[in-house]
Amino acid sequence: MSKRGNDLQNKGPNQGKRGSRRAASERASSGQSKSKSSKTRLKREGNPSPFWKWTKRFAVFGTVAALLGAIFLAFAVGFAARSLPSFFQLKASQAGQTILVRARDGSEIVEIGPSFGEWLDFEDIPENMRNAMVAVEDKRFYTHYGVDPIRTTGAVVEGFTGARSRVGGTSTITQQLARNLFLSSNRTFDRKAREAILAMALEWKFSKEQILELYLNKVYFGGGAYGVDSASRKFFSHPGKELSVAEASIIAGLVKAPSRYSPTADVEAAVNRAEVVLRLMKEQGYITADQASVDVDTVELKEQSGQNSVRYFTDYVLPQLDIILPETNAPLEVFTTLDVGMQRAATAAVKANSPDGAQGALVSLDRDGAILALVGGTDYVESNFNRATDAMRQPGSSWKLFVYLAALEAGYTPDDKVVDTPVTIDGWSPRNSNGRNVGETNLRTAFAYSINTVAAQLGNEVGFGTVASMARRFGISSPVSTFPSMVLGASEVRLLEMTQAFAGISSGGMAVEPYGISKVVTSDGDTIYQRKKQRETKLVPDYVAAGMTDLLQAAVQTGTGRAAQIGRPVAGKTGTTSSNKDGWFVGFSSGITTGVWMGRDDAKKVNGLQGGAAPARAFAAYMRYAVKDRAVEEFDTELNLPEWQLEPDEEALFGDPDDYYFIDEQGNLIEPGRRDPDSPAFDVDGERPLGPGVEPPAAVSDDFLNEAIGGQPRSPPPRPTPRPVPTRSVSDPGFLREDPPG
Template sequence: MARSNPSRAKGIFVSVLKWALAIGFLGLVSLGVAVAVAMTQLPDYQQLSRRSDLGQMVRVRAADGTLLVSLGPSFGRWLNYDEIPPTMRSAMIAVEDKRFRSHIGVDPIGVARSFKVRIQSGSWKQGGSTITQQLARNIFLTNSRTFGRKVKEAILALALERKFSKNQILELYLNRVYFGGGAYGIDAASRTFFGHGAERLSLGEAAIIAGLVKAPSNYSPTADVEAARGRAGVVLNSMVENGFLPASAAVGVDPAEIKVQPAAKQNSVRYFTDWALPQLDTLIDETSDPIDVWTTLDPGMQSAADRAINGYTPPGAQGALVAIDRDGAVRAMVGGRDYVDSIYNRATQAERQPGSAFKLFVYLAALESGMKPDDTIVDEPVTIDGWTPRNSTRTYVGQVTLREAFSRSINTISAKIGDALGFGTIADMARRFGISGRISTFPSMVLGTSDVRLIDMTRAFAAVQNRGVSVMPYAIRKVVTADGRLLYQHQANEERVLVAPWVAAGMTDMLQSAVLSGTGRAAQIGRPVAGKTGTTTSNKDGWFIGFSSGLTTGVWMGRDDARPVGGLQGGAAPARAFADFMKVAVAKRPVEQFETKAPMPDWQLEPDEEAWGMNYVDSAPLVDADGNPIGRQPANPLAPEAQPQPTQGGSQVDQQWLDEVLRRNPQNRPQPAPRNPPPEQQPLEPAPDPLQPRP
């Protein structure tokens, strides 16, 4: 019996060994089959080199090329293996997978060390994943820490090694791995952290990038530059220890001297990018390749705008500013005091009463009807359909010129003009100049009781500065792919003559007077400025909109809940913010004198009904392609001898031409209100908004 026990034990051992060998053989066969199947299902190299599966990268740039914001994953240029600096390749191998060139996709030594650490510490502290395994996980799997995921990762790594060369695997890895800050691939990381392409990486910069893979958030240079530099030292030591770098070369690198590019500021500029980027839907069809969006924003002006709004907006209130160049390019936009606190864009979304700033349209209509800045009107009590407007001074000055009435923002004069021309005429003028919201035709509308947007009002003033020719604000100059392929180039919009040049010149004359001697004196900047203040009831809103040297800027201040703000008047904080901004914005622009004496047409100088064969009072204002008037009513309709005969609703604007300007279907044209509108009358429907993306 004693001899039988060893024999039995030996038999059991042999049986177990046979079963183990059989199971191992079956396991190897199964592994081989799994790897073979995985190889057949792997995409080809060209497909793996596309990174659209990670989402679209959109880099938004200022007019001078400065990076404003990078949205989505950030991709740089795809670098072929030979284009990748040798130091970058060596640094990555040294710190992530020093036996990369010798293993088969899975490193048995690394796996064993990982299990040893697991047993000693009781937790997984060392992954043991090779570069090939990391590539498989990044492309095909998730980061979940499960045994099943590790098995799949190993199978895919073996398949990758069978299908691609080591150089191809390293090229894929270095162009796809995540380095933090939204950057995928070494070129994106290099541009994000150092401001140049990866082909120009120095040894120290390559060490910083290689050190990011372990923990992109912890070692990101833009988050903790000292941690990134310390990690770079570890990478350099690893390169020396593994024979990738001579010790003398490592000694010559001081990580503390490596310059890191600061992260792009993303506060007030995000108001602009949030407004601009949705417009891409109507400009391009590309939705996968990385793109660079070149915008019109001027970084210097944007900084000045931010300082002006935050420096002058009263406590507890909000402020907004938008600046539009003569061609429509938006140079600065601030939608609130702090984007982090509130993403609501008060420059493009908020609709508020403009107060006296709306008088721009009242006086444009007056000038177009034949009045001139030097014509006189009596400032006196007036009642229109039961409404009695009051001047802010609660006094009346008697005979005043149109220029002085506008400069001093006399309410009774605006009411008289509206009553004589018809409030529908004033509304049509506002619509003609781009006011897209609902416009009331009640008498009080001449004092700015209809809600408007700051960008619309600024656009209207810009058209006056542009000699009466329409100005369409735009934000995107061009869109290109990462490899330089042009997808979109801005083309100048078709210009439309909104009013004749002499009307715009007369309006500019009065706007300039408002700044020189009227309510807008605080907006003076030492060069010609034209503009208008606006203040609403109980100081709920304060406006100043004006232009100088080809740049038109609008400023609004108020509370989001429309509660009164003590001391808020358009001629105070908004005008001062305007001046503070404009002093910087136009500092390098030549001083331009305003054109306030455009030649008058013959019919204005010598009105003769027979010369036109029509009744001037009932005729509509017509303008030819060059902006020259071809028919009008007599001068100064408020003069007693004119005796204007109001048409239905008082509208004297040629509807066919206005329909064309507003791109409006005549069948959907808003009908002017009767002279005595009932209480239930609704304001005019808003026109289609040309600044919003089409559905």
């Protein structure tokens, strides 16, 4: 008998039966489990969940959509490729647009257009030049098909995540070529889509070598230079075939921003950009570490001939053509608002009066906002940075324009009394430059001599937010703080903005919008743009503008701006910042508003620089020429105040007293026409009210009142003689200094 049989026999009959039943039960349980699992699996396979249903649908829909999109894209690219000109046709065509800029009298100012050098075949372009351009502009140029999906996806992700303010910087070399050849620079989705299709069409039709050859011979490098050879001759005085590694890195760095990185405009910026190009070339294996360490400072630049400062003006207005015009590559004539004579006078005034080591800028606007003159620096060749339109500087006390405008609108008048006294606002204690206070004075004098403590008190009273809102109303678009020190010009602004604001006062409180282009015509004489008259917008009531003109005129007649006098009415305000870092004068006369700024680009101290000195003298030198052919205009400073600003006691003397309700001594209401002629409100004739300075008799005597409250009868004491408030004479030399912001 087997061992298993012996074991069963030893266990006995009952134990054997229990074991058999247990085994049978386990087999049944196992069978049921398998059956249940099988049913569950069948249920899942036969009836999937809603999530899997929609996932499958989206996958199918996405696949179909992607397939249709790919087919459409292929047709679009193929059609575009068939429509493209041949390589030789593109090679013969010239990129760029010729623009003839004219002054307000129609005379020619400057012609801006493309400058082409010798066409360089692919083999003639130095290898370092080709590699530098690929390294900095499109490192995957040799592997993509016109559009770089990695670069585009990364830019889109950054745009959605907020890592970048906008999606940009995704254009490949091929896309840039497509834009330069066939499109404008407008940043619209439609234009970007067409650019991508054309780029893929170019890749379809031409080789990489042909695309790079077209690109390097047509791309714009600044200063009117198109193509590598033209740029090499312009900046280094030799053909493009002879470019060194350092020179190639400088030229390749220009494509991103030709004006900003131009070596003739800002050598330091050009060198820094070139070093970035060399680093990228080394990282991508185009040059060795020794070649990347080349000293680009040793590169010899071509000396530039002098250029008229009118380029500051054209640099400001011509980019606006991309906004106001439809897409066109046709030659254009642009009629501007610039007055050639005024521009020369402005340039001379800035150069003659700017302190040594300092820069100067000037903006002059006509009464409708037309820019008559614009100077962005003392020398355009030395620096083409436009300080009139781009530099952000503290305006100093010229900012008080908005403080006093808010005060006048709140009810102040130029003759109202104010007190120059030490003041502390939220822990800030402004001071006057002479360290003293003059006591009681009026609003006109406080503004004329630019007293800081008064401006601080006014700003605190009307609200710093109200002052900021007033600045916004008059065209200040730069960020404005609402800290107490803002009333003294702590917020940085542009000269053009401040000039625009003062022009709003010159126009009687009407909004003024600066503009430089009046008309654009094609070479065929067709007008494609004509500036329309702007809708009139009232910024402040007439009495506020008149009161502000009164204050501004006082600042020139007797205050800190006396150096700006030109022999006819002038209104304006000086501005000087701490440590004499900035000097301002902004004012107007005979319908022309002019702003002048002076200072150093590095914001260092300039000895003797004050708004009432060099800037005011430059203003006067320019304005004498600017207004010579205009009629002398007197300012309207008459205050026609609204009813709510008139004193109640003055209103009480208007009309017949018998026409008003009257309260008698017992508190009874007397209707009009029933007043007692013996009332103390009438004179002895009972016809007219008492005149000014005549007080009616008291209703009861002082002795009666004293007894009523339990005291002894007494006679009223005599009135004390008022003591005069001590004031400092405005002839005190220490009083005439303008206060810088605290």
